Amino acid sequence: MALALALAQTCGCPGDEPPPEAEPWVWELxxxxxxxxxxxxxxxxxxxxxxxxxxxxxxxxxxxxxSSCxxxxxxxxxxxxxxxxxxxxxxxxxPRNSMALVNIAYMPTYTWVNPTLLTLEAQALVPLFGEHPLELGVTGHEEEILGRLRADPRYVEMFAAAFPAAEEPLNFDNVVFALASFERTMISGNSDYDKYVYGGDAEALSAGAKRGMALFFSERLECYHCHGGINMTAAFFGANSTQREQAFFNTGLYNIDGAGAYPPAxxxxxxxxxxxxxRGRFRAPSLRxxxxxxxxxxxxxxxxLEEVIAIYAAGGREVKDGPYAGDGRANPYKDPLVLGFTLSPEEELDLLEFLESLTDEVFLTDPLLGPPG
Ligand code: HEC
Ligand code: HEC
Structure with a gap:
């Protein structure tokens, strides 16, 4: 990952300076x-x-x-x-599930498990240049791919506008900078839950969702310890944070050998x-x-989501057959907060209704986050 190193050390290159004439960025949060x-x-x-x-x-x-991102x-x-x-x-x-990208600007580390990917810039190098597995497959084809973009006058113009101080702005460092800047604008905070909690709209949640919310934040279910906070995950890092709040937990999904093993991938x-x-610890995802x-x-x-709830209710997952069979409930590294609980059918529906209230239709349809026309 020569480029990863190069990128980590680029602070100070002329092309990375904020252009003096650039409009100051104002967050609309x-x-x-x-x-x-x-x-x-x-x-x-x-x-x-x-x-x-x-x-x-x-x-x-x-x-x-x-393919694209x-x-x-x-x-x-x-x-x-x-x-x-x-x-x-x-x-x-x-080998891993494509992550939902939501409020990723606030993540302290990136991907399901890598504690060393600390910025969106560093993360973007993985799908672009990674070879095991190959996602976009840029490695070895850098000039060919840049050539495609340089042949498109629209990109020549957009790179020049985005990096006005650079002599030759159309390069991969700037591809990565621009991708990360766009990703920081993928902000979701318009769900019914947000309207209820932050917007002060007492009617935004149904009675069922309110009951489900009480369950989610209860000591009986314990969900909020790992999925609480502004982003429905304990993982958090903001402009004024003094430390990266990391949140890696083992939720008892596997226990292949009885000694806590997860599948090798x-x-x-x-x-x-x-x-x-x-072993078996992954970053608690945002539930938005x-x-x-x-x-x-x-x-x-x-x-x-019904299956997810059933797994937590059982205190982990028993995989009955196949190569990964084993009783995750007894995983020795399972987090003590995944203890199991019993829900009535009504309570289960309430919890589901609460989880559904975290859907933000504005975010899912915002043309500014969608494919350009
Ligand atoms: C082949 C499918 C695929 C492509 C293409 C892809 N991703 Fe991903 N993305 C994933 C998977 C899988 C993960 C989880 C990776 C892991 O945990 O190892 C992920 C994780 C991420 C994350 C971490 C999110 C978080 O909350 O930590 C970001 C950010 C991201 N991708 C951005 C991008 C960008 C930017 C591109 C294009 C340059 C891209 N992805 C292309 C499949 C893909
Ligand atoms: C000890 C911390 C912890 C507790 C308690 C916890 N979770 Fe999780 N949750 C996680 C982690 C870590 C993952 C990812 C696990 C993995 O992929 O191996 C996860 C995954 C999930 C997912 C899947 C997210 C996705 O994007 O794939 C849902 C949904 C979820 N949890 C809901 C809940 C609910 C509801 C509760 C309460 C009943 C709860 N969680 C309790 C840590 C926790």
Whole structure:
């Protein structure tokens, strides 16, 4: 990942300076939302966001012009893709579920489990340049792909507008900067839940959703410990944060060998830390727009929200057969908050109704986040 290193050290390159004539960026944030963190080497600008949106949906960015970021991150699905696990541009199987992208500007670390991806800039290098698995497949084809963009007068113009101080603005560092700037604008805070909690609209939630909300925030179900806060996840990092609130937990989905093993493709945080206690730990996802982002979990192995609730109610998942059989409920590394509980059928419906109230139709249909015309 030579480019990753280069990028980490680019602060100070002439092309990365904020152009003096650029309009200052003004965040239009939902009520109750703090300012997100923006790395100083990539200040926000309207021109970068506009360019980033084009690049996010640009299939010419992939080796064979077949895929874009938007292929695995569809707006109507909360920027997830409806598949258990996706395939890359050339057919590589990607072992993890395409994540919903929501309020990602506020994440302290990126992806289901990698604690070392600290910025959206660093994360974007993975789908662009990663080879195992290959997602967009840029590596080895950099000049060819840049050539495609340079041949399009619209891109020449947009890169020049987004990076006015750079002599040759159309390069991959700037592709990454623009993508990350666009991604920081993917902000969702217009759900019925937001209207109720932050907007002061007592009528925004149905009686059932209100009962479900009480269950979600109860010590009986414990959901809120890991999925609380502005983004419905304990993971948080904002402009004024003094530390990255990390949130990696083992929820008892597997226990292949009785000693806590998860399937080899995704062993959890232990892959990065080498600590046994981190086996099966993944980042608690945001539950915003959760009704439209299934299938669920890091490997897409849970099809519906009803099943998710049943797993938590049982205190984990017993996988009855197949290569990954084992009793996740007895996983020795399972978080003590995943204890199990009993819900009446009405309570289950209430909890579902609450989870559905986290859907933000404005976000899912906002033309500014969709493919450019
Ligand atoms: C082949 C499908 C695929 C493509 C193409 C793809 N992604 Fe993803 N994306 C994923 C998967 C799978 C994950 C979870 C990866 C993991 O946990 O290892 C993910 C995770 C992410 C995350 C982390 C979100 C979070 O909450 O931490 C971001 C951001 C993201 N992708 C942005 C992008 C961008 C930008 C592009 C285009 C440059 C892109 N993706 C292209 C499948 C894809
Ligand atoms: C100990 C922390 C913890 C508790 C308690 C907890 N969760 Fe989770 N939740 C997680 C983690 C971590 C994941 C991802 C696990 C994985 O993929 O291996 C997750 C995944 C989910 C998902 C799937 C999200 C997606 O995008 O795929 C849903 C839905 C969910 N939890 C709802 C709930 C509900 C409802 C409760 C309460 C009954 C709850 N959670 C309690 C940590 C927790």
């Amino acid at each position: 939902p009520v109750g939302f703090p300012e997100p963190f923006v790395p100083p080497e990539n200040p926000m600008s309207a021109a970068k966001v506009a360019l980033g949106r084009h690049l996010f949906y640009e299939k010419r960015l992939s080796v064979n012009e077949s 938007g292929s695995c991150h569809e707006q109507a699905r909360g920027f997830a893709d409806g598949e258990a696990t996706p395939v890359g541009a050339t057919g590589d199987a990607v 995704s062993a959890g945080l232990v892959e990065f830390t080498g600590r046994e206690a981190d 727009n959760i009704a439209v982002t299934g299938p669920y979990m890091h490997d897409g192995s849970v099809a519906t």
